[in-house]
Amino acid sequence: GQNIDQPTEMTATEGAIVQINCTYQTSGFNGLFWYQQHAGEAPTFLSYNVLDGLEEKGRFSSFLSRSKGYSYLLLKELQMKDSASYLCVPMDSNYQLIWGAGTKLIIKP
Amino acid sequence: GAVVSQHPSWVICKSGTSVKIECRSLDFQATTMFWYRQFPKQSLMLMATSNEGSKATYEQGVEKDKFLINHASLTLSTLTVTSAHPEDSSFYICSARDGRDHYEQYFGPGTRLTVT
Numbered sequence: 001g002q003n004i005d006q007p008t009e010m011t012a013t014e015g016a017i018v019q020i021n022c023t024y025q026t027s028g029f030n031g032l033f034w035y036q037q038h039a040g041e042a043p044t045f046l047s048y049n050v051l052d053g054l055e056e057k058g059r060f061s062s063f064l065s066r067s068k069g070y071s072y073l074l075l076k077e078l079q080m081k082d083s084a085s086y087l088c089v090p091m092d093s094n095y096q097l098i099w100g101a102g103t104k105l106i107i108k109p
Numbered sequence: 110g111a112v113v114s115q116h117p118s119w120v121i122c123k124s125g126t127s128v129k130i131e132c133r134s135l136d137f138q139a140t141t142m143f144w145y146r147q148f149p150k151q152s153l154m155l156m157a158t159s160n161e162g163s164k165a166t167y168e169q170g171v172e173k174d175k176f177l178i179n180h181a182s183l184t185l186s187t188l189t190v191t192s193a194h195p196e197d198s199s200f201y202i203c204s205a206r207d208g209r210d211h212y213e214q215y216f217g218p219g220t221r222l223t224v225t
Contacts, residue, residue, distance in 0.1 A: 031212055042202045042219040043153070048212065087152075091212060099153045
């Protein structure tokens with residue numbers, strides 16, 4: 001079956017760094033997305049990894065290890081507006097996105 | 110670029126009535142559009158995939174006669190919730206894939222449906 005495992009909730013302090021880990025199992029693999037979703041809003045794209053390694057984009061970085069079925073999202077210099085759910089979304093061999101419940105990140109002052 | 114709009118952003122309707130939600134790709138041609146539903150504190154659930162000019166493919170457990178999807182052009186797909194009931198109250202989100210690539214889906218802002 002297809003499965004995604006992320007922590008349900010994490011708490012971090014404004015200005016700090018947080019890493020959200022994700023392990024996944026899919027039928028085939030065509031890359032992995034990270035999305036941010038604020039309560040009551042649609043997901044917004046953060047990153048896409050298809051090859052192993054680290055992709056850096058401003059305060060956000062995403063890492064992928066295909067052999068381990070593992071990815072993480074690293075958020076630096078946390079801001080209050082980063083409080084949201086973060087969704088690790090792999091894409092299977094049919095280019096179908098596999099959605100889990102995500103990680104709710106709470107930022108405290 | 111790659112903007113997807115949805116209309117309406119929220120709607121309240123009475124039980125038994127039908128509601129139509131529009132999804133438009135504003136600056137690209139969307140050969141494939143997706144409709145999702147999300148209940149509070151739950152993950153997005155794919156309802157159906159539609160390709161322009163052909164019938165939608167519904168996910169298991171989604172009633173095709175209740176959730177009518179039309180993808181008549183490369184920039185417009187509609188979802189009609191027929192004979193709505195309170196349990197259909199949810200957040201409906203569409204996304205669109207540009208015909209030129211296989212991977213990224215561009216999401217609309219979502220439609221909040223409340224059935225009273």
